[in-house]
Structure formats: structure tokens, C-alpha cells
Amino acid sequence: MIRLSKLSDYAIVVLTTMARDPANHCGGATFPCGLLAQKSGVPEPTVAKLMKLLAKGGVVTSQRGMSGGYGLARGASDISVADIIAAVEGPISLTECVGGHDDTGCQVERLCAVRGNWDRINTALVGALSSVSLAEMAEPFIPAAYRDGVPRIKEIA
Amino acid sequence: MIRLSKLSDYAIVVLTTMARDPANHCGGATFPCGLLAQKSGVPEPTVAKLMKLLAKGGVVTSQRGMSGGYGLARGASDISVADIIAAVEGPISLTECVGGHDDTGCQVERLCAVRGNWDRINTALVGALSSVSLAEMAEPFIPAAYRDGVPRIKEIA
DNA sequence: AGGATAGAGGACTAATTCTGTCCTGTATAT
């Protein structure tokens, strides 16, 4: 299974929480870690770790001092899932030997003529992750049965 | 970094070796583990482990006994990278809570309204991995400078 | 038939990576 680290998963959850919060409807709202932990259900130390990474990655802005906190660096539609993952986990790549890491001492290197071809897959992957924005992730999840105008139970009765 | 396990990486390398081998030009050739290890540069015990998984996943066929070995189950163009990864690592999904795992005891579940939205990303990811075939991975890697008909050094002189 | 080859299946150890937590230092608003 291709795994996303839990940290990235949490990042999406926390950022989604921020994007959804009414206080952020005008944009620019800041939330301290404790509040984010409370609203999202993610443990506070973990939230703190996360936000530091996200701030460094330019996904959120930070404000120190009293009544400080973190806020989205730009609109939720302008933040892609790829941005978030890159901030938390570093550059997105499936294998180690993509992008000029000639010093990894890969024993198969001499015989491995596959290397360059991974680029295609990485490109496809990054494209897929870039095509989904935080705003889309923040949309309420609607079970398939209720999509496309299928009437609710109440309306059936 | 979204990481592919090393095993999957090796799988691509080994399968690529098989697809490229002249003996397989007519298709249906079988290679014992030892030979595959030798040709690919991947340690033999690892190759053995790999091939078992790939056989179980239907990517390769196995033939026991003397002069037996493994062969591609179908043409290299009909084997996608997604097939290979699925065989080695199990179902492709970025997060644990996709696909009805209601018993994982996810503490955030109640507050996590993101779950269903991961499907979009998973779909995009699987699409990306399905769109690249083993045959494409087996193509010799040509540095960008020499693509698109740029003459080789020899031809320049 | 008998021996040699080669895969099937599973168990196990070591290493790596990830997770989650804590501590100290610095900036800011009241």
C-alpha cells in the first residue's frame, strides 16, 4: 500500500477544520494550536508539530504572542493537497533515485535503466495531488446515495 | 515524501529486466530466480520473495521443476504499474480509513468529515499509476538532451 | 523410479522510519 504518513493525514484534517471555521469566512483568522486541537480532535503536541512544518512550507502564516496563532496563507482554493503534503513530508517522489541523488549508493544503479522512467509516474502523481484543493477537501462529504439530487428519506415519506 | 516500498521498486526493476530480455521477445520465456537476480542486480532472496507475491497477484506465472521459473502473465503493455504495486503491497490507498474500515478505531472519526473526499485523490492516484505500463517502463531511458531527434555526438562529428 | 532443480509458504531477526512528546528559547500584545 502506498502510504501517506499519518502526519499528512492530520494536516489535511486540521487545515480543513481551519478552512471550514466560520471565523475564517472573511479569511485571515488566526487559531492557536490548542483551539485547533480541540476543534479537530488531533492531539495538541501533534498539531503544534504540524503547524510548524506547514508554516515553514508557506501553507499557513504564524502570528506570535498573545492572541496569535496560525492562519491560512491564502485562500483554501489556492492551496492544493500537493502543497500540504510537500510541506509536511518534503518533496513528493515515489522512489529515492529521482532527481539527481547520485550519492545514495544504490547498488542496482549500474543495471537499473528504469530510473528516468519514474519521472512519468511522479509527474502523474503530482498532477493528481495538485488537482485537488483544500477547498474541495473541506466540502462536506455527502454519501453517494444522496448525491445528484436523490431525495432524502424525509422527502420520500 | 510519499514513499513506495523498496519491494515495489525492485519489482519494477526485475519485471523490466524480464520484459527487456531477448529471450522474451517471443513472449512466454521463463526465468528462474537466480537468473533474474543476476540480470537485475537485486539480491536473490529478495527476488524470490517478490516473485511469489507477483505470482499470487497474477502478474507473473510460475513453472515448477527443472527448467521452470517465472514468466510474464501477459504482454508488458497489458501490465500496469498499478497492477504491480497492488500485487506487492496490496490495495492502493493513501489513507487507512478509505473503503469501509470502520473498525480501525480512528479517534478522529467522529470529527473527521474529510474521509469521503480522499476517494477523489485515490482515484486520481490509481489513474496515474494505471496509465503507465510495464512496456513503457522498459523503454530505454533517454536523457532529455537526446530526445526528439537531437543528433548524437557521433552524428554531429 | 530416483535424483536434481525450482517454486510455495511461512517464520524470524535486524534495521529503519514514524509517531508522539517534551524542553528551551524568542516574539508579541495587554
Next chain:
DNA sequence: ATATACAGGACAGAATTAGTCCTCTATCCT
């Protein structure tokens, strides 16, 4: 001045992965 809140790094425990090995079964060749 002081309390709040982020910045940065260090660290121990847990979980996963990697890699190896052993035994059993099937098939081919002599």
C-alpha cells in the same frame, strides 16, 4: 512586565519494512 503562543530541536518508544532462512511440494531429466 508578564502571560501567551510560536520556533526549533532532541528524544524514546512503537510500528513497519527489509532481508534472510528453512521446510515442503511439484516438475523435469536420466
